[in-house]
Amino acid sequence: xxxxxxxxAKIRAETGTGSSPRGPGCSLRHFACEQNLLSRPDxxxxxxxxxxxxSRERLIRNTCEAVVLGTLHPxxxxxxxxxxxxxxxSLLACCLxxxxxxxxxxxxPMRALFCGVTCALDSDGTLMLDPTSKQxxxxxxxxxxxLDSVERKLLMSSTKGLYSDAxxxxxxxxxxxxxxxxxxxxxxxxxxxxxxx
Amino acid sequence: MSKARKPRRASGxxxxxxxxxxxxxxxxxxxxxxxVSGPGIRVESAAAEQARRRGAAQAQTxxxxxxxxxxxxxxxxxxxxLGEFRTTTVxxxxxxxxDGSALVKLGNTTVICxxxxxxxxxxxxxxxxxxxxxxxxxxxLCSSRFRSGPPGExxxxxxxxxxxxxxxxxxxxxxxxxxxxxxxxxxLYCDLICLDYDGNILDACTFALLAALxxxxxxxxxxxxxxxxxxxxxxxxxxxxxxxxxxxxxFAVFDDTLLIxxxxxxxxxxATGTLTIVMDEEGKLCCLHKPGGxxxxxxxxxxxxxxxxxxHKEVKKLMDEVINSMKPK
Numbered sequence: 184x185x186x187x188x189x190x191x192a193k194i195r196a197e198t199g200t201g202s203s204p205r206g207p208g209c210s211l212r213h214f215a216c217e218q219n220l221l222s223r224p225d226x227x228x229x230x231x232x233x234x235x236x237x238s239r240e241r242l243i244r245n246t247c248e249a250v251v252l253g254t255l256h257p258x259x260x261x262x263x264x265x266x267x268x269x270x271x272x273s274l275l276a277c278c279l280x281x282x283x284x285x286x287x288x289x290x291x292p293m294r295a296l297f298c299g300v301t302c303a304l305d306s307d308g309t310l311m312l313d314p315t316s317k318q319x320x321x322x323x324x325x326x327x328x329x330l331d332s333v334e335r336k337l338l339m340s341s342t343k344g345l346y347s348d349a350x351x352x353x354x355x356x357x358x359x360x361x362x363x364x365x366x367x368x369x370x371x372x373x374x375x376x377x378x379x380x
Numbered sequence: 381m382s383k384a385r386k387p388r389r390a391s392g393x394x395x396x397x398x399x400x401x402x403x404x405x406x407x408x409x410x411x412x413x414x415x416v417s418g419p420g421i422r423v424e425s426a427a428a429e430q431a432r433r434r435g436a437a438q439a440q441t442x443x444x445x446x447x448x449x450x451x452x453x454x455x456x457x458x459x460x461x462l463g464e465f466r467t468t469t470v471x472x473x474x475x476x477x478x479d480g481s482a483l484v485k486l487g488n489t490t491v492i493c494x495x496x497x498x499x500x501x502x503x504x505x506x507x508x509x510x511x512x513x514x515x516x517x518x519x520x521l522c523s524s525r526f527r528s529g530p531p532g533e534x535x536x537x538x539x540x541x542x543x544x545x546x547x548x549x550x551x552x553x554x555x556x557x558x559x560x561x562x563x564x565x566x567x568l569y570c571d572l573i574c575l576d577y578d579g580n581i582l583d584a585c586t587f588a589l590l591a592a593l594x595x596x597x598x599x600x601x602x603x604x605x606x607x608x609x610x611x612x613x614x615x616x617x618x619x620x621x622x623x624x625x626x627x628x629x630x631f632a633v634f635d636d637t638l639l640i641x642x643x644x645x646x647x648x649x650x651a652t653g654t655l656t657i658v659m660d661e662e663g664k665l666c667c668l669h670k671p672g673g674x675x676x677x678x679x680x681x682x683x684x685x686x687x688x689x690x691x692h693k694e695v696k697k698l699m700d701e702v703i704n705s706m707k708p709k
Contacts, residue, residue: 237533238540245672249653329672336636336675342668344548348685351665355678 211300211313211361239275243282246329246339252292261291272316273301275327275341280365287373296332298365299339300358301325304346310354312361326351328358332366335359456640456647458487463687465642468695470587472595472702479568480596480620484588487644488578490522493570493588495596499610500567502558510557510565514542516572516585523577523645534581541669542572542585545658549626549666551593556621559601564610566598579645582656582669586628587695594703596620624660627695628667629688631655636674641687657688661696 247263263285265278279299286293303314303322311318319325324344331338337355346354455461466487475481478494502509516538518526526532531539546552557566570592572585597617601610632643632651643651653673658666670676 234536234540234543237536241533241537242671245653247672249672249674326668331675334675334677336677337670337681338675339672340668340670342548342665343544345550345660345664345666347664348682351668352678352682355681 211364239278242275242329242339242341243278246279246297247282247286249338250293250295250297250331251286252294255292261286261289270316272314272319273299273327275299276301276313279329279339284369284372287369294333296366296369297329297338298332298362298369299327299329300361300365301327302354302358304344304350304354308350310350310357312357324350326354326358328355330359330362332362335362458644460642462638462640465691465694466644468587468698470591470698470702472591472706479598480592480594482588482591482595484584484591486580486584486587486642488576489574489580489584489645490576491572491574491581491584491588493572493585493592495592496569496571497566497596497598498569499559499564502562502565506554507562508558508565509554511567512546512552512554512557512570513567514546514570514572514589515539516542516574516581518574518577518581522574526577537671538572538581538585541582541656541667542570542589545586545626545628545667546589549624549658549660551590551622551624551626552620553623559610560603564601564603568593568596577645579643579648580630583628583630583642586626586658590622590625590627591699591702593620594622594699595706625692625696625699626658626660626666627688627692628656628658629684629691631657631684631687633674633676636676639680639684641691655684657684659685659688659692661692663689 243263243265247261251261253259263282265281267274267278276299279297283297287296301313301319302325303311303318304324304326305311305318305321306323311322314322314325322344324342324346326340326342326346328337329339330336458466460466466489467485469485471483473481474483475492475494479497480495481493483490483492500511516535518532518535518538520526520528526534552568557568559565570589572588574581574584597619600613600616600618602613603609604611629641630643631639631641631654632647633639633653633655634651636652639655640647643654648654651673653676654671655673655676656667656669658669660666
């Protein structure tokens with residue numbers, strides 16, 4: 184018996200050219216979330232072309248498989264469809280956040296929440312969290328991590344560019360700190376939604 | 381002509397398996413070179429080794445439960461320790477029709493890489509750069525899980541991984557592949573074909589690619605001024621300038637706690653997650669590929685890094701041995 188997701192979540196990262204408004208106390212850009220936006224979630228699976236997309240899909244799928252309690256729903260297919268509305272950098276992290284919120288919205292039992300955080304290292308070693316497209320292009324290395332909510336363990340990592348071990352640890356620590364903001368946002372967003380209804 | 385001796389296997393009484401590089405330089409027309417790396421020099425008492433092998437045999441007869449046997453016996457069904465690699469064999473220059481080739485065996489996993497160089501027009505936004513185009517093929521002959529037809533997901537992911545490693549590590553400066561800026565450049569088609577799939581395909585592919593690129597010889601090309609055609613001088617060949625040596629180390633994660641190096645096909649199937657680290661000689665990371673799976677703490681990641689550093693040294697030693705034995709004396 185197949186269960187389809189009748190809910191969808193969309194997280195929009197608001198962009199700013201140059202000086203993007205970053206929330207106080209953290210260097211992540213402002214983010215917003217709307218849930219249950221689409222009533223017909225069977226969106227197109229047509230952008231599943233190209234080897235890079237396949238690779239990205241696999242990363243997201245494996246991350247979801249690690250947290251979803253699949254054993255509670257045998258013979259079930261859970262389809263997560265992600266449609267890119269706009270890409271202003273940190274795309275993979277945004278996809279991970281959207282996938283997590285969609286799974287929560289659908290009520291799929293999970294052992295933890297997860298979030299995606301992107302770090303960019305530029306040529307003199309400065310760390311930037313949540314880079315824009317321009318910053319990503321100019322960076323020496325771009326690292327994307329998926330962290331879980333229970334112990335901030337590393338669930339998924341996808342990196343581009345050359346970096347040292349020390350820089351990796353630095354980025355990981357920064358990502359773990361930033362993930363707190365994302366999880367707090369999840370909590371607030373869900374509280375707001377369920378307090379109304 | 382000296383007869384090539386078969387490498388003598390350790391009699392199992394605590395002696396380590398020595399490395400042997402078979403030298404075919406007396407038969408230059410074959411152009412084959414082979415190197416073998418054993419599981420590292422290990423000195424242990426005969427009693428300890430017997431106990432370990434007995435434990436491994438017991439684990440096999442007891443049947444496979446998820447990882448419990450590994451924790452208890454501290455070794456795996458094939459007798460390896462948790463941080464031990466399988467025997468690595470590399471054979472370079474075996475395909476005479478290719479410009480460069482290498483065959484790598486990691487235990488049973490076998491990958492062959494062939495590099496062909498062709499002419500192409502350079503991209504307009506970078507008129508003095510060539511191309512390196514990798515392609516990983518997992519045909520049905522290597523494992524029953526693959527069907528014939530368009531490349532499946534695993535092959536595509538592996539191809540993307542190799543393309544990322546080439547891009548990130550800058551193994552070849554693309555400007556070196558330029559013949560005439562804006563008009564003619566080399567494109568290197570690197571085809572990696574798996575002949576036997578027994579886990580840890582990414583490590584084998586990376587190593588095969590590295591060895592094949594070190595083996596590539598490109599002929600000298602001059603552009604004739606009058607006819608504007610390229611003239612290839614097959615008698616004058618030069619090796620590619622391979623700048624860095626990225627080496628991949630893969631781990632399988634069991635239940636968030638146990639990390640084993642170089643998983644076999646069966647161990648990969650049982651694992652709850654995998655991790656691949658690609659490192660170059662300065663300790664810089666080209667790629668940290670962890671496609672989901674159970675979580676890892678920062679401390680466990682550090683252990684993996686140190687193992688990757690040791691593995692890089694082993695592989696580099698093997699590569700140097702092989703390349704040196706290929707040089708004409």
